[in-house]
Amino acid sequence: MSRSPLRRSLATPVLLGLILVAFALVAWAVGSKPFNQTIIDIFLKVIFAVGLWVFIGNSGVISFGHIAFACLGGYVAAWTTIKPMMKGISMPGLPDWLMQTEIPYWAAAAVGAGWAAVWALIFGAVLMRLSGIAASIATFAMLAMVNSIYSNWDSVTAATSSVVGIPIVRSVWPYLIAAILAVVLGWAYGISRHGLALRAARDEPTAAAASGVNIPRMRLIAFVVSGAIMGMGGALYAHSIGIVTPDTFYLGLTFITLSMLVVGGMGSLSGAVLGVLFLSSLIQGLRWLEAGVQVGTSTFALPGGVQEIALGAVMILILMFRPAGIMGNRELTLPRAGSDTPGRSGPTN
Amino acid sequence: MSELSADKVSVAFAGLKALSGVDLTVASGQIVGLIGPNGAGKTTLVNVLTGFQAATEGSVRLDGQGLSGLRPHEVRRRGIARTFQGGRLFRDLPVIDNLEVTGVGLGQSRKAAIAEAEAMLDWVGIAPLANRIAGTLPYTDERRVAIGRALMGRPAFLLLDEPAAGMSAQEAAELSALIRRIAEELGCGVLLIEHNVGLVLGLCDHIVVLDSGAVIETGPPAAIRDSERVRHAYMGTAAETDLPVLEVEA
Numbered sequence: 315m316s317r318s319p320l321r322r323s324l325a326t327p328v329l330l331g332l333i334l335v336a337f338a339l340v341a342w343a344v345g346s347k348p349f350n351q352t353i354i355d356i357f358l359k360v361i362f363a364v365g366l367w368v369f370i371g372n373s374g375v376i377s378f379g380h381i382a383f384a385c386l387g388g389y390v391a392a393w394t395t396i397k398p399m400m401k402g403i404s405m406p407g408l409p410d411w412l413m414q415t416e417i418p419y420w421a422a423a424a425v426g427a428g429w430a431a432v433w434a435l436i437f438g439a440v441l442m443r444l445s446g447i448a449a450s451i452a453t454f455a456m457l458a459m460v461n462s463i464y465s466n467w468d469s470v471t472a473a474t475s476s477v478v479g480i481p482i483v484r485s486v487w488p489y490l491i492a493a494i495l496a497v498v499l500g501w502a503y504g505i506s507r508h509g510l511a512l513r514a515a516r517d518e519p520t521a522a523a524a525s526g527v528n529i530p531r532m533r534l535i536a537f538v539v540s541g542a543i544m545g546m547g548g549a550l551y552a553h554s555i556g557i558v559t560p561d562t563f564y565l566g567l568t569f570i571t572l573s574m575l576v577v578g579g580m581g582s583l584s585g586a587v588l589g590v591l592f593l594s595s596l597i598q599g600l601r602w603l604e605a606g607v608q609v610g611t612s613t614f615a616l617p618g619g620v621q622e623i624a625l626g627a628v629m630i631l632i633l634m635f636r637p638a639g640i641m642g643n644r645e646l647t648l649p650r651a652g653s654d655t656p657g658r659s660g661p662t663n
Numbered sequence: 664m665s666e667l668s669a670d671k672v673s674v675a676f677a678g679l680k681a682l683s684g685v686d687l688t689v690a691s692g693q694i695v696g697l698i699g700p701n702g703a704g705k706t707t708l709v710n711v712l713t714g715f716q717a718a719t720e721g722s723v724r725l726d727g728q729g730l731s732g733l734r735p736h737e738v739r740r741r742g743i744a745r746t747f748q749g750g751r752l753f754r755d756l757p758v759i760d761n762l763e764v765t766g767v768g769l770g771q772s773r774k775a776a777i778a779e780a781e782a783m784l785d786w787v788g789i790a791p792l793a794n795r796i797a798g799t800l801p802y803t804d805e806r807r808v809a810i811g812r813a814l815m816g817r818p819a820f821l822l823l824d825e826p827a828a829g830m831s832a833q834e835a836a837e838l839s840a841l842i843r844r845i846a847e848e849l850g851c852g853v854l855l856i857e858h859n860v861g862l863v864l865g866l867c868d869h870i871v872v873l874d875s876g877a878v879i880e881t882g883p884p885a886a887i888r889d890s891e892r893v894r895h896a897y898m899g900t901a902a903e904t905d906l907p908v909l910e911v912e913a
Contacts, residue, residue: 318773318774318777319773505773506773507767507771507772507773507776508767510760510763510764510767510773511764511767511768513753513756514753514756514760514761514764514768517753517754517755517756518751518752518753518754520715520735520747520751521747521751521752521753521812522753522764522768523715523734523735523736523739524713524715524735524736524739524744524745524747524813525736525739525764525765525768525769525812525815526736526739526740526765526768526769526770526816527736527764527767527768528734528736528768529736643755
């Protein structure tokens with residue numbers, strides 16, 4: 315009667331992966347350094363948006379705190395990849411073994427994911443018993459707490475000073491691989507029994523509990539998986555710019571990634587990815603127009619600030635006319651014949 | 664043989680007694696009816712039995728073991744399933760996923776849950792609806808999906824909260840036949856809360872009547888049908904009209 319959830323929804327990560335590969339190929343073909351950096355930034359935002367979606371999309375609990383896990387991952391990259399001599403100057407309080415540690419960026423991303431997952435488990439064990447706005451406020455408090463600790467623990471995080479010397483990775487390919495990995499992880503979570511149970515709990519918590527679903531535990535699993543993805547993204551973010559401060563991972567990044575998720579659609583993995591691609595493309599296009607475009611002998615330029623205004627306008631329009639986002643809770647999938655419902659048992663709905 | 668019992672259960676909300684010392688027992692394969700006028704405390708009792716509401720006094724026991732303090736999902740994992748007034752389906756999910764949620768909630772893999780869900784849909788008689796989105800179903804089918812969802816994992820007890828509400832006589836008769844099959848073929852003990860007194864009188868082995876949170880009558884259907892106290896609770900007077908009985912095909 316039915317196919318497995320894996321086979322039914324496999325088209326989604328494949329199509330999303332192909333779109334991301336297309337973006338990377340364009341960056342490679344263009345060959346411009348600024349454009350390359352733009353595509354890298356898009357891939358990082360994809361990682362963050364997917365990490366957010368794993369928790370928010372499946373649990374229905376809005377989290378303002380997930381960028382804290384990116385912060386944890388970003389500082390892991392600083393602690394483990396900066397030359398020991400430089401660490402001795404900026405972060406003299408690090409334990410000796412960590413001071414001497416120098417690992418490749420990809421290993422730092424993996425350690426950052428693990429470190430963030432551990433803290434997601436600790437925070438989540440307390441927070442996941444809350445629901446609705448109380449849970450959202452608590453996640454924001456978690457973000458503020460992490461930011462406050464990292465802004466004041468001078469000997470280990472250099473407090474609000476910039477931590478420099480993180481090896482910069484300029485190739486687009488590692489970020490592409492990480493973004494695809496995030497998409498695959500998000501999809502795998504979505505089709506897992508934990509993902510299905512959590513979506514049921516999101517829609518009808520009473521009936522889900524009566525069906526044997528341990529809702530706090532299901533939320534905690536999603537919180538840890540999403541925390542790990544954010545940690546990986548945070549570490550790679552640090553390697554994309556070579557510098558971190560606590561405010562790199564605070565309100566600005568929180569609200570832009572949440573906006574991308576809202577615009578794409580919180581109810582589907584495809585919405586998370588396409589929201590990033592859509593808003594990032596829009597922002598980049600407006601940046602170019604603000605910088606000025608040469609047409610013949612004339613230069614046309616939009617006034618400064620149009621980018622922010624346009625971003626706000628797009629958000630308002632989406633919320634007014636398409637509150638479920640561009641994807642409307644549907645997954646990107648291949649057209650098919652037959653009676654199967656689109657997205658059935660997959661990460662959507 | 665398993666037994667689910669409420670022992671002198673009382674529930675008070677800010678001083679207002681919703682239940683007062685209620686005793687009730689359901690055994691495997693037995694169909695027990697729980698009737699009473701609106702506000703009698705029927706759903707509150709089901710909430711207590713399934714862990715959604717803590718009893719102020721008294722206890723709930725499964726085979727002699729207390730269930731007090733267990734959360735709803737833990738009660739479900741002990742084999743006590745329920746449905747809700749209004750269905751409470753996962754409306755955006757397909758029918759088969761609605762059943763699958765119970766399977767995975769009880770610890771099954773998705774593959775195992777799908778296999779059981781398909782078999783259960785067939786058993787309940789709604790296999791063709793497997794891929795329909797639950798929120799698009801007609802009312803009667805919604806009720807069958809809710810029952811199928813509750814039967815996943817073969818619970819020892821099934822608590823049905825007004826499953827026939829809004830159904831025609833024909834639909835109610837079909838539902839009765841399904842409930843009888845649940846008790847006889849699955850050996851499941853059924854507690855049936857229902858305003859359709861005719862259905863309850865025609866189907867149940869034993870009936871408990873609640874009024875204002877207290878048990879006012881208990882016994883076999885014939886005794887309940889003839890009870891002046893029950894008629895008074897339902898009609899406000901010792902009416903001469905007989906309570907209706909719905910004939911059910913075995």
